[in-house]
Amino acid sequence: MDRMPGWVRQHVAALRALLMLTVVTGVIYPLLVTGVAQVLFSDKANGSLIEKDGKVVGSALIGQTFTDANGNPIGKYFQSRPSAAGDGYDPTATSASNLGPEDVIDTLPDPNGADKAAKEGRQSLLTQVCARSKAVGALEGVSGARPYCTPDGFGAVLKVFPDRAVSVNQTCPATPFIATYQGLKVECAKPGEDYAAGRTVPVRGNVRDVQVPTDAVTSSGSGLDPQISVAYAELQAPRVARERRLPLERVKALIAVHTTGRALGFMGEPAVNVLELNLALDRA
Template identity: 55%
Template sequence: MRMSTWIRQHVAALRALLVLTAITGIVYPLAVFAVAQLPGLKDNAEGSLIERNGVTVGSSLLGQSFTDGKGNALVQYFQSRPSAAGSSGYDPTSSGASNLGPENIVDSAPDKTGLLTTVCTRSKTIGELEGVDGGRPFCTPGGVGAVLSVIGPRETNGTIDHPEKVVSVNEFCSVTTTPFLPEYKGVKVECAAEGEDYSHGLLIPIRGAAPAKSAVPADAVTASGSGLDPHISPEYADIQIARIAKARGISPDQVREVVEAHTGGRVLGFMGESRVNVVELNLDLDAKYPFRA
């Protein structure tokens, strides 16, 4: 007795299901696992984990924060770049960027800062920590974005030649009563009132007298796209050497030698920039020159 078309179709479907299950559910995973065990691939496949005395202390692929419980830098360690991954940074389950763009120059409140003020504040803090000039273009000496809202009748080309009111939008009256600029086009500059909207004015960033290239590198004040980058630039590492040497009671040359050992060149010789792995660097420092409080 011949099987009906309906039965033949379902038997064929069952055979296809069994074959594809074997291939995609057993053969393929085993093949991938076998390839991942090849020399040169195994470490990356297993997460590039770092162990010390039998304890996993991190991964060479994931950055970490080297700060105390209040977020202050631990002086004996090289500091990583900022991270927007999670509430405290470097959270692998919340990988991502801040999503703040270059036009984000106005703070909505003293504790809700835009990208410009965030960068200015970080640069000032790092400058004080490392003993270098943390000033940057378009930043006030107090470490916020130097932006004015110029209010008044606009000319046909969009400018305001005769302002009626000028406000330093990122310097709030509850924080400061002395704006970074005394006056603009003959009009006294006022501090901003919290909660007030000055978007109807013409927003004008003020460059200031800071050098075009800050002593604090860009990677020291901006987060990576993933928020998990374990690397910093050699320039950022360099301004931290003096602090590390003093904290650990060794010479700057000894610290520089360890830095160089953990500095990698461009990928394949032409992609990206040189970089320093902060996690591996700090672990090596602890092993060679332990910190004694």
């Protein structure tokens, strides 16, 4: 070793350090941490998996949908909030929609569009919220009306020009949600037309009592949240009780059992784990 050139000795020393650190940080440390976790927190270390009849049906940490093969809500189950992760609650594609409150104008489907995206169009965040609220209201038998939403579930947004106004999210031949705006006739929108030059005017409407909670119409930041708000659970309780032919008070009692409080007593809001609640209903 002493007869080796200096640059060779340096490379050998670096290789030894690399191998030692690889063994320590890549083998010994992970095994140690995994072993401690398995001894002290076995359930959490294995993913907080939930079983039914000896079969894993999900995780307490990751939400899932409760829909049929066509994507329709199954009436006897509590529904989760929307998810922007992949096709919904995909752990390999966890994400938010990255759409913000300024996203209020749809890209209308254009049969003559140059590509697939143009042909299919894109709903704005506002229209997504409006459509979800309308659907949840219909499912639960309450009003799905929200501010800045049209009765047919689109964003109530106008593009105003000197001589006319256009309800840009309502495709012709739909009837615009208002007939006139400041003396201007309101028209429905035509696919392929450029309304960018108009002044954008969201119209709030006269909605004072919003009955569909916010988490019923918006996705979480991760797209994987397994909980819903207590308000959303209570909104669904009459439907679930009716579908399962259970007393409403019994369903509400199960909601209370599966409600977790604020973290550390003051952070966040109480929440209901949807999977655990639905499994408890199946057992009931």
